[in-house]
Amino acid sequence: MTVRNLIGLVAVALAITAATPAAGAADRYITLASTTSTDNSGLFDAILPRFEAATGIAVRVVAVGTGQALRLAERGDADVLFVHHRPSEEAFVAAGYGVERFDIMYNDFVIVGPTADPAGIVGLGDAAAALRRIAAAGALFASRGDDSGTHKKERSLWQAAGIDPAAHSGAWYRETGSGMGATLNTAAALDAYALTDRGTWISFNNKAGLALQVEGDPRLFNQYGVILVNPARHPHVKAADGQALIDWLRSAAGQAAIGEFRIAGERLFTPNAAD
Amino acid sequence: MHDLSEALGTAAWLILSLDRDLIEIVSLSLRVSLTAVAVAALIGLPIAGALALSRFFGRTVVLSGLNALMGLPPVVVGLFLYLMFSRSGPLGALGLLFTPTAMIAAQVLLIVPIIAALGRQVIEDLWADLGEQLRSFGARRRQAIGTLLWEGRLALLTVVLAGFGRASAEVGAVMIVGGNIDHVTRVMTTAIALETSKGNLSLAMGLGLVLMTLSLIVNGGAFVLQNAARRRSGG
Numbered sequence: 284m285t286v287r288n289l290i291g292l293v294a295v296a297l298a299i300t301a302a303t304p305a306a307g308a309a310d311r312y313i314t315l316a317s318t319t320s321t322d323n324s325g326l327f328d329a330i331l332p333r334f335e336a337a338t339g340i341a342v343r344v345v346a347v348g349t350g351q352a353l354r355l356a357e358r359g360d361a362d363v364l365f366v367h368h369r370p371s372e373e374a375f376v377a378a379g380y381g382v383e384r385f386d387i388m389y390n391d392f393v394i395v396g397p398t399a400d401p402a403g404i405v406g407l408g409d410a411a412a413a414l415r416r417i418a419a420a421g422a423l424f425a426s427r428g429d430d431s432g433t434h435k436k437e438r439s440l441w442q443a444a445g446i447d448p449a450a451h452s453g454a455w456y457r458e459t460g461s462g463m464g465a466t467l468n469t470a471a472a473l474d475a476y477a478l479t480d481r482g483t484w485i486s487f488n489n490k491a492g493l494a495l496q497v498e499g500d501p502r503l504f505n506q507y508g509v510i511l512v513n514p515a516r517h518p519h520v521k522a523a524d525g526q527a528l529i530d531w532l533r534s535a536a537g538q539a540a541i542g543e544f545r546i547a548g549e550r551l552f553t554p555n556a557a558d
Numbered sequence: 559m560h561d562l563s564e565a566l567g568t569a570a571w572l573i574l575s576l577d578r579d580l581i582e583i584v585s586l587s588l589r590v591s592l593t594a595v596a597v598a599a600l601i602g603l604p605i606a607g608a609l610a611l612s613r614f615f616g617r618t619v620v621l622s623g624l625n626a627l628m629g630l631p632p633v634v635v636g637l638f639l640y641l642m643f644s645r646s647g648p649l650g651a652l653g654l655l656f657t658p659t660a661m662i663a664a665q666v667l668l669i670v671p672i673i674a675a676l677g678r679q680v681i682e683d684l685w686a687d688l689g690e691q692l693r694s695f696g697a698r699r700r701q702a703i704g705t706l707l708w709e710g711r712l713a714l715l716t717v718v719l720a721g722f723g724r725a726s727a728e729v730g731a732v733m734i735v736g737g738n739i740d741h742v743t744r745v746m747t748t749a750i751a752l753e754t755s756k757g758n759l760s761l762a763m764g765l766g767l768v769l770m771t772l773s774l775i776v777n778g779g780a781f782v783l784q785n786a787a788r789r790r791s792g793g
Contacts, residue, residue: 314656314737323756328740345656345737359645360655464755489757517645519653 312341313524316353316361318432319462321507322346324482324551330540334531340524348431348462356380356510359517362525364510367480368432372508381510387532388541388552389506392436393484394497395467396422396476404476410500411444418446421455423475427466428458432505437478440502467493480505482551507552532556561760568764573771580765584772587745590658590732591725594665598725599718602670606677607703610685621678627671635667636734643735656737661745664731669721676717684710712784719780726773746772 321327322344331342345355349366356364357380364381366372375381394413396404402420404413417424426448427434441448448456457475459466463483470477471491479487484495497503509529514522531537538554545551572580609621641647643655643663654660684706692702707714729747736743738752746769753762 319755323752343656343737343739343742345739358647359650462755464757468754468757468759487757489759519645 311339311524312343313362313521313528314343314345314360315363315365315528316345316347316355317365318349318352318367319346319464320367320433320480320483321365321552323462323464324486325546326482326541326544326552329544330537333540334528334537337531337536338524338527340527342528348427348429349433349435350430356512359512359520362512362521363528364512365507366432367505367507368435369506369508371432371435372510376510379516380513382513384508384510385529385533385556386558387507387509387556388538388554389504390481390552391498391505392433392478392503393481393495394476394478395470395484395493396496397474397492398494399474399492400496402476405496407497408499410440410497410503413497414440414444414446417476418444418448418451418455423455423457423473424448425466425470425473425475425477426456426458427463427478428460429462431463433463433478433480436503436505440478443502485549485551486546506555562763564760565763565767568760569767569771572764572768580768582741583744583746583749584768586658586743587726587747587769588772590661590745591665591722594662594669594725595718595722597662598666598669598673598721601666602673602721603677603707603714604703605670605674607681607707609674609678610681610706611699611703621675624671624675624678628675630668630671631730632664632668632728632732633730633734635664636731639664639667639731639735655735656739656743658736658743660735661732661743664735665725665728668728668731669724672724673717673721676720677714680710680713680717681706684713712787715780715784719777722776723773726769726776 317327323346327342327344331344335341345352345361347355349368349371352361352364352366353371353375355361356375364372364375365387372381372384376384392410394404394410396402396417402413402417402422404416407413407416426437452458457469457473459469461469463479464487466477467479467483467487468489469475471489471493474492476496477493481498509532511522511525511529512520514520532541533556538556541552541554542550609617609624639660640655642649643652643660644650645653645655654663681703685702688706688709689702692705697705727747729751732743732745733748733751736745736748738744738748744752746765750762750765750769753759753765
């Protein structure tokens, strides 16, 4: 084979790869800014195909932390926002970035930690008391540190406990500045405690020496809400198709799909749009 | 050790079973990175030639700057392009955010400095050897650059491969401008990051092994190409 032939071959291969459209790239789609906790659990893979089958609208999910998802939507880089920090969501709508906020589903946060439990928190029903014990013991705690919904919740719990963990950052308080899964990987490697949403915890596959230790505190409630990005602010927003997704998520069919989603027999999210 | 052997098994299974998702991710990775390399070569090689043959005030500063740009952090490139392509950014109207095109643009920005800086060195060395001859033929600068690029094509292929290596291995930029959307902008590196965050460590490592195999095939192909060309030119 001559050099020219080879170069020709490479050029043809290049042209083919460049010309091939990405499979599944439907013409009609909306962009959904959501959180790693919903996407990593596999919820969207389970329910969104049903929405697409019913409406012909494909949903492109960009999964980031709640803080970043809000920023994306504020800048008009998504059509619909699906996150879990009610105060931020209400501020988002109040500032005119979103049309209206709707409840969709909930689960709860749990505190996980090393099975040796150096802070002695297993079985506590009071999350703030558990955090106080972790701080008193100086036991390692892995925080998201990324302004996500989970991180916002964690900070409010520390506040309830009357402790400023930032003062101990780098000592026993470790801010990973990354997603839920990455933070759980860190906690598993360090034998550290961590706050996580139950969905990510159930679907997480590298639990190593970690176990669920604190649950059931009403303060650990985790509500998810959905908002259409305001087309008055960002005219390119696909308002009709975005609204179709919101309507479907709130409909009997959408709510049933969420309720039916299970991993290892456990239900990850409880639909509550009707409440 | 158990995790690593499991990763090896996963990688073998992914390849042998011709997993559909994997094929889609691999072809998108190749499409994005090969296109980026081709575009970057078209931009970077002429810059390399021009810099090699020109002498101007402040040239040292420009060359140092170019060399420094080889270490451009991908996440910074990603952030810069995100702000450009965002609907609220100057190029927002194009609607390119979260598309393969945006990912190609990011990789082009990352590897143009590599191709220009390394290529400049190759061409400058060649110019030292052939410059006298070319000048005696009365070649204009543009013709000289063309000749040098052709004469140096084998060494420049290695330069382009260095660019490809950088493009196919980076995750920071394509994660931000692509959004890692399943079936749309998910490539090998963002898939690896995703599986790691799900705690699927052996699957993530298995994907990593597939990526390395791919890189090996591309580089092996280039090696064969170089050898064939050398033999043909009797070198």
